Amino acid sequence: MNRNKIVFLILAVCFLMAMLWIGYDISTRTTFPGSKGNLKERITSGEADSLQVNKKEK
Template sequence: MQKNKKLFLLLFGIFMLIILYVSYDISKRTTFPGSKGNLKERISSEVESEKK
């Protein structure tokens, strides 16, 4: 039983490291929604820049 418990803890630790890495990676690739400003203003400025 002791061997099974050690194996479970090892697999759990590896799983948690993978989940933490994926969470960190996703958080670095995205921005906080509140830091983007007003959506309507952003869309209109993008449309105007494409027309030029």
């Protein structure tokens, strides 16, 4: 093979490995939103808390 092709393939493999590593790292630090239970209840309770805070400020 041509020297330029070998350099390109090495760089491409390094880039792909870096992207896979970054994707794995991000996926281990986050959770899937559907796995959280009672999401609607937490959202509504959060809104109620913020409304109470706003009333106290006025």
